[in-house]
Amino acid sequence: MAGESVISVRHLKTYFYTEKRCNKAVNDVSFEIRKGKCLCVVGESGCGKSVTASSIMQLLPRLSRIEEGEIIYHTHDKGDVVLSDLGKNSKEMRAYRGKNIAMIFQDPMTALNPVFKVGNQIAENIRQHDKCSKAEARKRTLELLKQMGIPEPERRIDQYPHEYSGGMRQRAMIALAMSCSPDVLLADEPTTALDVTIQAQIFELMTKLKEENDTAILLITHDMGVVCEMADDVLVMYMGNVVESGTAREVLKNPKHPYTRALLASILVLGKGKDQNIQPIRGMTPNPYNRPPGCQFEPRCDFACEACRERMPDEEVIEGTTHMIRCCNWREACKNDGE
Amino acid sequence: MGKYVLKRFLTFIPMTLLMSFLIYGGLELVPGDILNTMFPPDILAQMSPAELDVIRASYGLDQPFIVRYFRWLFRVFQGDWGKSMASGVPVKDVIAQRLPITLELALTGLVISAILGSVLGILAALHKGEVIDMILTAIGVVGQAIPQFFFGMVAILIFALKLKWLPIGGRTTPQMTHWYEHLRYLILPAMVLGLTQTSSVMRYARSSMLESMNRDFVKTARSKGIPEWKVNLVHGFRVTMTPVIILIAFRLPALISTSMVIENVFSWPGIGMTFKDAVTAQNYPMVMMIALIIVVMVMLMSLLMDIFTRIIDPRVRLQ
Known part of the structure; x- marks a missing residue:
């Protein structure tokens, strides 16, 4: 992946605790936010997008904490700082918060x-x-x-x-x-509460800032149109895991994971007329307190096998690229692509 | 703002008139002959019905209700509030003397409950679910359940009779030379009045603080990297205060009536005690004017409250 990374997240696990139950909201997530690039995090509600962003800022609600993993901030002057090791409200964490890493939220109201x-x-x-x-x-x-x-x-x-x-x-x-001209801007669905014309203006503004100030942006969204428009890198999340990641070209042009493919097949494309064949993803997201033992997408997946049911597939990077897929049957899922 | 205050003042006029009518009409419905309270029974028994009628006529009591009401109203607006039937002292003088004494007690109680209630409420909210929160919640519930007069008597029993730290009641002694001696008399009734109000202010401040700390702007404030105490006090507390101040301001008029109970327990010579004495003695001029004054005070307090809300909440300020 070209371009130096500003923030590296490695094997992040953030859990929520409620009355003896534990929700593994973010479970083993790794990614890099690159300088002057926009990383889009996509996924449906409750997949852990916002929690990932809040973890970087250490703005997690009570009863939740970073269980494992590292969040590393590559500073210009002080070398690498492990943010996840700093106290939630320590002086040092607060010094970065708002100055080096800033956040905008979903509802400006x-x-x-x-x-x-x-x-x-x-x-x-x-x-x-x-x-x-x-x-x-x-x-x-x-x-x-x-x-x-x-x-x-x-x-x-x-x-x-x-x-x-x-x-x-x-x-x-x-x-x-x-x-304070931050190095990283975390935008948690910044336009969900706004109408479409305003949305375009806001993204224009963000793109301008990215290009002029070399700010790295982490943009959380569930709108695939926004991803196509804004993303340099894409991260697809499902139930606390990254299921697919890579550059925008890799992920959007050649989606490999069955979930990403299903997600892209389920959206309408403007200008294609009214007779589009939309294929919704069958089933529902599992209960976060009663998760499937293996791959989280397995109950809804067309390519599920015995191995997916038993254990979570490992992250697999396609050789010579940055394209990562967390699925053991992705080759089978893509065999009709004609590549 | 000035225009708004003027408009509110204009609405006071019909409201005061209506209330005065209700007060006068209400007292008209009270059973018993007023002459019974004016003369001893043996003198009354010696008088013939014709004599009684003459006396009634001399007071204008032979006139129909409406005539009497307007006559009274006219006099009140002229500043003639009548004389106390018990002592013959002008009602105006009695109220002028007693009202400040009640305000002194009520305002001290209000300040105590406002400060203590909001501080404890915020403390409970910031430690939600912890031991301190549970203790404060328990105290709050008990505090709301205990009647004021009982609380007052227990306080007298402990602090005045057993420990002998403070006087049992009253307000001043003839030999008093320093203002702080007077303070000794104020402490016990003001504390009782304040503490009984504290629990509800505390409960309200707690829930209001919890609500505002869950709002998004608190997260924005944290994302600026400002220290946690500043997040709590500057951002959370400032928003929390609006409804709490409104609640406290709403209490102001009610405090005057609640202080009546306290005044009687502690023999505090305020308007509440005067009112109670006037009612039991069927001292009508006194009862009517005190009731009317309380009505006007309630309206003034509600205007004050509105002005105050406008100052602290910019969203209300505009309209």
Whole structure:
């Protein structure tokens, strides 16, 4: 994989505990986020996408913790830092949070504090990390709002979140996240709550930031259209595992894993007319507290065999590429592809 | 803002009129002849019905209800609130003297319950499910279940009679020279009043804090890398405070009526005790005016509460 990686996640396991039960929300996930590239994490609700992002920031809710694995942040000046070894709210972790790694959330309606002015919420991040005067922070905030394409920033800076529209709030959130020029931006479904035209504007903005500042982006989504548009690398998750990963070209053009293939077959393509043959994936995601013993996709998979039922298949990388598949029967699944 | 306050004041006029009518009409329905409270029974027995009618007429009691009501209302607006039937002192003077005494007790109790309630509630919320939360919850439930007068009597028993730390009741002594001596009298009733209100403020602050700490903006705040205490107090607490302050403000008018019970337990010479005495003595001018004053106070408090909510919550400020 070309391009140096900024964050390496290795064999991450994050578990949730509720009344003696344990949900292995993220179970052995590894990936790299590359400088100036966008890594898209795809998967259906509850597959562990958001938990993976929260694990990097150490913003996990109570009753959940990183059980195993490493999250390594490759800094410019201090070498490699193992984020997962830092305390949840330790001074060091907090120093990275918001400065080097920033996050934007799904719902901009609720992600900003309703009782503080938007400008002050952005300035709070600046003043937390770069010790500067209030006036200086305000000047930088104003500049950021201007960059994010917020009209009349001089007036908007002193307004409250409820005076902003949805798209504007997400722009303000991005301004907040970008205020200290982070190396990594984690975007957790940033446009799910917005309508499609605003969605396009937000992604345009993110692409611009990626190219201009060389920011690495981790974009969580369940919209395959967004993946095609934005991704340099793709990570497909299912029930806490990465089932397939690689560059966008590898995964989207030549999907190998039965789940990825089924996922791509189940979406409508705009412009193909109304008589499209959609094939939904049969069955339902298993109960996270009562998982299948082997491959998580096995009960719904057309190519399941005895081996899948018994144990989780290993991650297999196709020789000479970065394309990884976690399936023992992928060759059979792809035999009619005519390659 | 000024326009809004003016508008609210204008709505006070019909509301006050309606309440005054209800108060006057309510007292009209009270059984018993008012002359019974004005003269001793033996004098009354010697008088002929014609004499009684003359006395009634001299007070205007022979007029129909509506006429009497408007006559009374007119006088009230002119500033003539009548005289106490028990002592002959103008009602206005009695209220002017007693109301501040009640406010002193009620406001002290309010401050105690507001501070203690929100601090303990937030403490419980931040330690949800832990021992401290369970203890505070238990205390809160017990606190809400104990009647105030009982709590007051127990407090007198322990702190005044057994330990002799504080006086049993009353407000001042003639020899008092320093303000802090007066404080000794205030402590016990104010604590009892405050503590009985604390438990509900605490329960409310706890649930409100839990709710706001689950909101997304708390995660945003954490994602900025600001310290946890700042996340809790600046972001969580600030949002939590809006409903809690509204609850506390709602208590203000109710505090005046609850302090009546406390005033009687501690012989605190406020408006509550005066009111109770006036009711038992059928001292009508007194009863009517105190009731009316309480009504006006409740309305003023609710206006105050609205203004306050506007100041602390920008979402309400705009409209």
